[in-house]
Structure formats: structure tokens, C-alpha cells
Amino acid sequence: MGRKKIIVTLVLTCLTLAVFSQQKDSVKVHLNHYTLTIGAGWTHYIDNLENGDKDIQKNFAGVSFKFYWEPEYRLSLGLESGYYQLFKVKGQLTDNTTVEVSRTVLPLLLLARMRIVDNVYLGAGLGLAILTNKSSGNNMKIVTKTTSLSNFELSGAYVYPLSKHWLVGGEVKMFHFGSLADWMYSVQATCAIKL
Amino acid sequence: MKIKILYLTGLIVFIFGCSKDTTVPIPSPGSSFIKETDVLQKESKLLMEGVYSVTSGSEKFGEYIILKWNHSGLLLTCNNGLHFIMQAGHLDSVVFVQGYWRDGYSDATGLCNMYISKSEGGTTIVTRNGAQKIIIRGAYGKNNGLPDQVLTLEYLRPFSDHVKNSNYYILSHRCGGRNSDRLPVSENSIAMVRFTEQLGTTGIECDPRISSDGVVFIYHDPDINTRLTQKGPLAGDVSAYTWKQLSTFVTLIHGEKIPTLEELLTFAIDSTELRFVYMDMKSAEAVPTVIPIQQRALQHAAEKGRDIMIVLGIPTTDVLNALKAYPDYQHVPSLCELTVDDARAVNAKVWAPRWTLGTQNDLVQEMHNDGRLAVCWTIDSPNWIQNYIENGHFDGLLTNFPYVEAYYHYIQE
Missing domain, CATH: 3.20.20.190 (Phosphatidylinositol (PI) phosphodiesterase)
Structure with missing residues (x-):
């Protein structure tokens, strides 16, 4: 239920901004350009494991890369990738053998982003993700990969232009990876360059 | 405005629409009366097995029901996926049958309580003696509700030699x-x-x-x-x-x-x-x-x-x-x-x-x-x-x- 509350709060906040935002737009934007954004920050896995999550680590650093095409004032289209660790758990196989299991994800999403008010953006993305499970211990390492086809991302960003080409900002985003039913959110500092 | 409301409704349905329920809950009568009864002998069980005609309840369960004992109880099964998972035992010469029914092709289920009176086959089954005329009377319900729909089964014949x-x-x-x-x-x-x-x-x-x-x-x-x-x-x-x-x-x-x-x-x-x-x-x-x-x-x-x-x-x-x-x-x-x-x-x-x-x-x-x-x-x-x-x-x-x-x-x- 906690997870649902977070999702609903985030979605409703975004929705309210989108639906009731003012039409006034005072920012003069150079049309039809490309932007490359790099983000880095904190990620948190929303633990919905039903077993094996004793001593789970849920907080890690993560990075993201985005490429946007901004053809007009308000809407941008883009691609996003990145690298995140979702969790790490330890389990006791025998009295003297432990095993460590971790899961990382590499998303590849198509993004749509909309400027709501000056410097504030809301975005959503859909696409693929490759989830990698690593299990180590007992002198062996097992790596399995799962390709998840039904994934989405919701994000909100503040972008401040430092110069004609450089922008900095912050972004909050939430991911859902459908195939393994994993949820995570991330808070990142971003740096962008207009090409 | 209509589109906004529609969008919001769709979003709420999307978020809350998925159900993690993986099972149809087995209805529970609260206490099992069968535990108070005596175990039926193997010969008694065999006497009960066979084809029964449904004299009350046929609109739901069809014209015939098969009664077959198994390792852990008895199964009553119909031609449409409805089946009963039951336990049975006797007190004196009355046979009591208790359990639940389930539709295998949907989530429908309910409790079922039945009995065979002394004069309608109970004595024959318990003593393993006499003419094989059995009438099973009882009722079935919906989910955990008290069984209130009449169900009556009348013994028609044993399984054929072919079977x-x-x-x-x-x-x-x-x-x-x-x-x-x-x-x-x-x-x-x-x-x-x-x-x-x-x-x-x-x-x-x-x-x-x-x-x-x-x-x-x-x-x-x-x-x-x-x-x-x-x-x-x-x-x-x-x-x-x-x-x-x-x-x-x-x-x-x-x-x-x-x-x-x-x-x-x-x-x-x-x-x-x-x-x-x-x-x-x-x-x-x-x-x-x-x-x-x-x-x-x-x-x-x-x-x-x-x-x-x-x-x-x-x-x-x-x-x-x-x-x-x-x-x-x-x-x-x-x-x-x-x-x-x-x-x-x-x-x-x-x-x-x-x-x-x-x-x-x-x-x-x-x-x-x-x-x-x-x-x-x-x-x-x-x-x-x-x-x-x-x-x-x-x-x-x-x-x-x-x-x-x-x-x-x-x-x-």
C-alpha cells in the first residue's frame, strides 16, 4: 500500500502541474536543437521482495544519460539510458557459506518531456531494460540476464541555464521494470549541453 | 475537461487495477463436523461410489453427478467443471458429507453440507448390508455463506464393468x-x-x-x-x-x-x-x-x-x-x-x-x-x-x- 501511495502522490502531483499550469511562457528558447544530459545521484529500490530480503541494501549511486531533440517550445523527444543498482542481499546457504545476490539495470527508454513552467519539466518514458542478476559466493559467480519489455519512467526536472549552451539542474524520477516487477526512484543532479 | 477526468480515471484504474490474488479462497465452515464422526470402512465407501441423478439442483449441477472416493476424501463431479471436494463420516447409521464446491472454469465456490439418513441408504452403507438405494440430501451455498440452496442426489447405478x-x-x-x-x-x-x-x-x-x-x-x-x-x-x-x-x-x-x-x-x-x-x-x-x-x-x-x-x-x-x-x-x-x-x-x-x-x-x-x-x-x-x-x-x-x-x-x- 505504501508503494501505491507514493506512486499516486507522484502521479497526481505531476498531473496537477500539467493540467493546471499557466499557458504564459516567458522563456525564449532557441528552436530545433539537441541536448545531451548527464545525471548522477542517489537511487532507492522500493523493496517488494516477498522473501530473501533480510539484510537488503536498497540505496546506491546511479548515473543516467539522455539525448533530447527539442523541436519547439514545449515538447521534447529523447532517448535515455543509464546504470542503476537495485539491491544487494546476503543469504546463508550453509552454516559457513553465504551467498550475495545483486541486481542491476540498464534501461533504454524513449522519452517525451514537456516544459510546464519556466525551467520546470515533466517527462515520461517507455522502453526496454536489461536486468542483470549476479549471484556470488561458494567460489562461484552466476550471472543471469532478463530482458524486460514493459518498463516506464516518470520524471520531474528543474533545469537552470548557465549560459547559451550549458545547463544544470536536478531531477526526480521513478522507474518500473515490468518483467521482474521492480520499482525504484532516483534523485539526480544533472548537467546538460545544448548542441 | 472530460478528457482530463477520463485520463485521471484511467490512471487510477491502471494503478489499482492489478490483483495479486493467486487463489480462490477455500470456503470454511468455521468448524468441521466431520471430525466428530466415525470413519467409513472401505466397503462402505465402495457402496457409495457410482452415478447419481440430481433431483434438486440440476439447473446448476446438471442431470448427473459422479461420486468417487479418493486417497483423501470424496469427489463429486459434474459435466460442466463444477465439482465438490468433500469429507464424509458416519454417526450411527447416518452418513454426513461436508466440504465445498468449486467451478473449475471460474472463481465460483461455496460450502456444501449433505447427509444420508438411516432409511435412505445410511444403514446400508454403514452396515454394508441391504439394498443399494441411496439418497443424499443437503444444500450448497456461495463462498462462506451458509448453504441455503437445496441439493438432492439419488443413486442411479454403480460404475459400469467397462469402467x-x-x-x-x-x-x-x-x-x-x-x-x-x-x-x-x-x-x-x-x-x-x-x-x-x-x-x-x-x-x-x-x-x-x-x-x-x-x-x-x-x-x-x-x-x-x-x-x-x-x-x-x-x-x-x-x-x-x-x-x-x-x-x-x-x-x-x-x-x-x-x-x-x-x-x-x-x-x-x-x-x-x-x-x-x-x-x-x-x-x-x-x-x-x-x-x-x-x-x-x-x-x-x-x-x-x-x-x-x-x-x-x-x-x-x-x-x-x-x-x-x-x-x-x-x-x-x-x-x-x-x-x-x-x-x-x-x-x-x-x-x-x-x-x-x-x-x-x-x-x-x-x-x-x-x-x-x-x-x-x-x-x-x-x-x-x-x-x-x-x-x-x-x-x-x-x-x-x-x-x-x-x-x-x-x-x-
């Missing part, structure tokens, strides 16, 4: 039932092997795979997923993991652990009356490891005097070739899903064609002439089950709805 003398197998998929049918236990688990006899099953199909360290375990899908397991830290190719890792980190959807093939066969032999285990090989690499386990299980069954057939399933040419590479492979009891020639080539005990190929009575007769059995997989529609039982000559059908197959098998004249 009694046949060596027919009611074979259930995935150790007895699938998760998608929202049963109370997980598919391919020991608990399912125990449960499935209550559904009329007399044989099971299971799905052996091999772990990275050579342990054969029972699991259907190639990957670890939330359809089969509770969400845990492992994911991806299930066979990539060691048995220790699987047994430590993976829990089946209803809380059971994945069984090894050895555990499953031992349980089937020691703790059930099942007569057939069909190991539907999911990996050719597992064949050389499975055969010694099969041989040990057959030896154990022989020592216990159990009449049980345990066959290595051959669903693909890879498995066929792996079997042919095994020394003395023609003496390995097998079930071949490929052609009759392939079945002959490995001296399979059973030929098992896909049901969509038809009843193939001429080929089935050829197999019988060779001294082999023929079973058919996997047939779920009541109409087709009826058709194959009435018009085919198979020695068994593999199904996800064993109670429907039980109905059409036991009602044959």
Missing part, C-alpha cells in the same frame, strides 16, 4: 494443476501432488529441469518469475543456479519450496495412490541424471508393492537423442510424444500424441497391438474431453481439469 475393468489414467498437468486455475497450492509442488488426488487425478505430469550443479528439480518455466514464485532476489535462467541457491532463495507462489525429482517420486510412491508419473523432460542434458533417479524410484515402488508407472517423457528430438545415447536405453521406461516410429525405436512404454492430431484410433490400436499404452495431451475443453473418451481408445488423457475427465470416464456405460 471398473479399465486401466484408465486421469492425468493432471504440472503435478496436478496449474497456478492459472487459482488452486490453493502451487503447480509442480509436493503439496499439489497431495492435493490433486482430491480432484480425481490418478496420474501426474511433472517438469524436470537440472540445476548448474546437477540436481534434478521440478519447475515448469525456463526462468524464475512471479507467475511461479514469490518475488525473491533471484531472476533469470533457473538452470543457471545451484540447487542450494534455488532452495535457499526461491519460494513457490503459495509458499512451498521447489521439490527435487527424487523428493517428488518418493512422495508419490509413499504417500499417494497415484499410478502414473510422466516426467516431461524440459532439458535433454538432464536425461542421464534422471534415468538413475527413475530406476531407484521404480525399485522403491516395487519394494513397497506399489503399482505405479514412472516414465521419462520425450517431447523433442533432443531428448530422444539424449535417451538413445544412454546405455541400454530400450529398457528405460519412456513416453514418446513424437511419432509411433520414434516410440518403437526407443521401445517406449507409452505413445503420447498431441490432442489436436485427433483420436488417431488406428495408430492407437497399433500401439496397443505392440503392447504399448497411448495417452493424449493436453485436452481441457469439456466437449473435447467427452468426445475423446467416448470416441477415442486412449488409455488416458492429460488435462488441467481432471474432475471433468473423471466425470466423462466414470459415467461411461
Whole structure:
């Protein structure tokens, strides 16, 4: 239920901004350009494991890369990738053998982003993700990969232009990876360059 | 504005619409009256078995109901997927029957309480003496509600000699039932092997795979997923993991652990009356490891005097070739899903064609002439089950709805 509350709060906040935002737009934007954004920050896995999550680590650093095409004032289209660790758990196989299991994800999403008010953006993305499970211990390492086809991302960003080409900002985003039913959110500092 | 409201409604439905419910709750009467009753003797149970006409309640349960005892209770089954999982006992000369009904093709379920009075067959059943006239009276309800709809069954006839003398197998998929049918236990688990006899099953199909360290375990899908397991830290190719890792980190959807093939066969032999285990090989690499386990299980069954057939399933040419590479492979009891020639080539005990190929009575007769059995997989529609039982000559059908197959098998004249 906690997870649902977070999702609903985030979605409703975004929705309210989108639906009731003012039409006034005072920012003069150079049309039809490309932007490359790099983000880095904190990620948190929303633990919905039903077993094996004793001593789970849920907080890690993560990075993201985005490429946007901004053809007009308000809407941008883009691609996003990145690298995140979702969790790490330890389990006791025998009295003297432990095993460590971790899961990382590499998303590849198509993004749509909309400027709501000056410097504030809301975005959503859909696409693929490759989830990698690593299990180590007992002198062996097992790596399995799962390709998840039904994934989405919701994000909100503040972008401040430092110069004609450089922008900095912050972004909050939430991911859902459908195939393994994993949820995570991330808070990142971003740096962008207009090409 | 309308679009905004529609969007918001759609979003809320999307977020709250998914249900994690994986089972139809078994209705509970609160306390079981049957525990207070005395156990019926085997002869008494046999007297109760047979075909009953439904004199009240036929609008829901159809014209006839089959009553058949099993290892853990008694099954009453209809032609439309409705079935009753019941317990029975007696106090003096009154027989009490209590349990629940379920529609196998939907989530409908409810409690059911019935009895056989002294004068309407109770005395005959308990004393195992007298004319076999039985009327079972009672009522059924909805979910946990008190049974308030009248149900009356009247004994029509015993099972025919054809049925009694046949060596027919009611074979259930995935150790007895699938998760998608929202049963109370997980598919391919020991608990399912125990449960499935209550559904009329007399044989099971299971799905052996091999772990990275050579342990054969029972699991259907190639990957670890939330359809089969509770969400845990492992994911991806299930066979990539060691048995220790699987047994430590993976829990089946209803809380059971994945069984090894050895555990499953031992349980089937020691703790059930099942007569057939069909190991539907999911990996050719597992064949050389499975055969010694099969041989040990057959030896154990022989020592216990159990009449049980345990066959290595051959669903693909890879498995066929792996079997042919095994020394003395023609003496390995097998079930071949490929052609009759392939079945002959490995001296399979059973030929098992896909049901969509038809009843193939001429080929089935050829197999019988060779001294082999023929079973058919996997047939779920009541109409087709009826058709194959009435018009085919198979020695068994593999199904996800064993109670429907039980109905059409036991009602044959």
C-alpha cells in the first residue's frame, strides 16, 4: 500500500502541474536543437521482495544519460539510458557459506518531456531494460540476464541555464521494470549541453 | 475537461487495477463436523461410489453427478467443471458429507453440507448390508455463506464393468494443476501432488529441469518469475543456479519450496495412490541424471508393492537423442510424444500424441497391438474431453481439469 501511495502522490502531483499550469511562457528558447544530459545521484529500490530480503541494501549511486531533440517550445523527444543498482542481499546457504545476490539495470527508454513552467519539466518514458542478476559466493559467480519489455519512467526536472549552451539542474524520477516487477526512484543532479 | 477526468480515471484504474490474488479462497465452515464422526470402512465407501441423478439442483449441477472416493476424501463431479471436494463420516447409521464446491472454469465456490439418513441408504452403507438405494440430501451455498440452496442426489447405478475393468489414467498437468486455475497450492509442488488426488487425478505430469550443479528439480518455466514464485532476489535462467541457491532463495507462489525429482517420486510412491508419473523432460542434458533417479524410484515402488508407472517423457528430438545415447536405453521406461516410429525405436512404454492430431484410433490400436499404452495431451475443453473418451481408445488423457475427465470416464456405460 505504501508503494501505491507514493506512486499516486507522484502521479497526481505531476498531473496537477500539467493540467493546471499557466499557458504564459516567458522563456525564449532557441528552436530545433539537441541536448545531451548527464545525471548522477542517489537511487532507492522500493523493496517488494516477498522473501530473501533480510539484510537488503536498497540505496546506491546511479548515473543516467539522455539525448533530447527539442523541436519547439514545449515538447521534447529523447532517448535515455543509464546504470542503476537495485539491491544487494546476503543469504546463508550453509552454516559457513553465504551467498550475495545483486541486481542491476540498464534501461533504454524513449522519452517525451514537456516544459510546464519556466525551467520546470515533466517527462515520461517507455522502453526496454536489461536486468542483470549476479549471484556470488561458494567460489562461484552466476550471472543471469532478463530482458524486460514493459518498463516506464516518470520524471520531474528543474533545469537552470548557465549560459547559451550549458545547463544544470536536478531531477526526480521513478522507474518500473515490468518483467521482474521492480520499482525504484532516483534523485539526480544533472548537467546538460545544448548542441 | 472530460478528457482530463477520463485520463485521471484511467490512471487510477491502471494503478489499482492489478490483483495479486493467486487463489480462490477455500470456503470454511468455521468448524468441521466431520471430525466428530466415525470413519467409513472401505466397503462402505465402495457402496457409495457410482452415478447419481440430481433431483434438486440440476439447473446448476446438471442431470448427473459422479461420486468417487479418493486417497483423501470424496469427489463429486459434474459435466460442466463444477465439482465438490468433500469429507464424509458416519454417526450411527447416518452418513454426513461436508466440504465445498468449486467451478473449475471460474472463481465460483461455496460450502456444501449433505447427509444420508438411516432409511435412505445410511444403514446400508454403514452396515454394508441391504439394498443399494441411496439418497443424499443437503444444500450448497456461495463462498462462506451458509448453504441455503437445496441439493438432492439419488443413486442411479454403480460404475459400469467397462469402467471398473479399465486401466484408465486421469492425468493432471504440472503435478496436478496449474497456478492459472487459482488452486490453493502451487503447480509442480509436493503439496499439489497431495492435493490433486482430491480432484480425481490418478496420474501426474511433472517438469524436470537440472540445476548448474546437477540436481534434478521440478519447475515448469525456463526462468524464475512471479507467475511461479514469490518475488525473491533471484531472476533469470533457473538452470543457471545451484540447487542450494534455488532452495535457499526461491519460494513457490503459495509458499512451498521447489521439490527435487527424487523428493517428488518418493512422495508419490509413499504417500499417494497415484499410478502414473510422466516426467516431461524440459532439458535433454538432464536425461542421464534422471534415468538413475527413475530406476531407484521404480525399485522403491516395487519394494513397497506399489503399482505405479514412472516414465521419462520425450517431447523433442533432443531428448530422444539424449535417451538413445544412454546405455541400454530400450529398457528405460519412456513416453514418446513424437511419432509411433520414434516410440518403437526407443521401445517406449507409452505413445503420447498431441490432442489436436485427433483420436488417431488406428495408430492407437497399433500401439496397443505392440503392447504399448497411448495417452493424449493436453485436452481441457469439456466437449473435447467427452468426445475423446467416448470416441477415442486412449488409455488416458492429460488435462488441467481432471474432475471433468473423471466425470466423462466414470459415467461411461
